[in-house]
Amino acid sequence: MFKTQVLSIDQQSLEIAKKYIADGEVVAFPTETVYGLGANAFDETAVKKIFVAKGRPSDNPLIVHVADKQQVYSIASEVTADALKVMDCLMPGPITMVLKKQSTIPHCVTGGLDTVAIRMPSSKQAQQFLSAVKYPICAPSANTSSRPSPTSWQHVAEDMDGKVPLILKGDDCQVGIESTVLDLTRDVPLILRPGMVTKSEIEAVLGKEVFFPDAIDKSMNSPGIRYKHYAPACETFLNTDGNLQKITEFLNENKNAGLVALEKYKNLAQKFFSLGNDAQSGAHNIFSALRDAEKVCDKLLIVWDLTGEDADGVFNRVIKSCGGKII
């Protein structure tokens, strides 16, 4: 048990963060996607503390965050031509690439795989932290495992108070959902997790087709939806067609239910949590909406009826939030 310090980012707090990381401790920090829970990627004992703080299954690998492109070479054993293109055109930014790993990266970082996920955040505050601590930092989202990801320092404090020595207090996360994960170790590049960097943007950069196995997740009974993930404390349902009759019936039958949806549905529920007007605002708002809603609702309906590839990232999160329960 720690007495957790929550400090704004300045020279003094960055010095404290640097010392904790050098001593093998875990520090929470802001990025443009979500807040991360970071440790020195080369320090096995420190990395294991992340899994304990989150209650994360040990076979779920972590993303290694770097301050500059040079650090990529200390983590990946093969920086391919495609990786160079991604680094030149899409980094820093909300994209993660999976490459063959260096043997110095501990197994606990990669869940025993011989590949490693690497990301360079664009958020200035994340860059300040990564530059100050000097080491590549492996970090998952700074939430208790299975809970909605944290997009503000208050969300981190809700889940991590007493579990880590330091939370760096930065801005709310601008993007709001985790990075696009792109596997570059196969013949055809593969999107393992959709985010706000889309398939078309990646294809334009690589000059070739990229595979995104989305069809399986678009149906309600996807066998892929096995793990509880991003789940609020209250029972949650999803609607993907915006059918007003179904939505109002649900809300009439469940008097204390909340509605998380685009602004245009505002008038349908008293307990309404807005996702704004488009895919970008939906991503920005989704996790804070889920965390706000769970505090005052005993059931929740998410309506996410936007289509198109920039809506895929939010769809991927909300289908998991509701455990595949679609109305």
Ligand code: AMP
């Ligand atoms: P999180 O830390 O919760 O944002 O999740 C990290 C994501 O990156 C998960 O979806 C992991 O499965 C994925 N990931 C991390 N490392 C690898 C890797 N070496 N190969 C494939 N996926 C990875």
Ligand code: MG
């Ligand atoms: Mg996570």
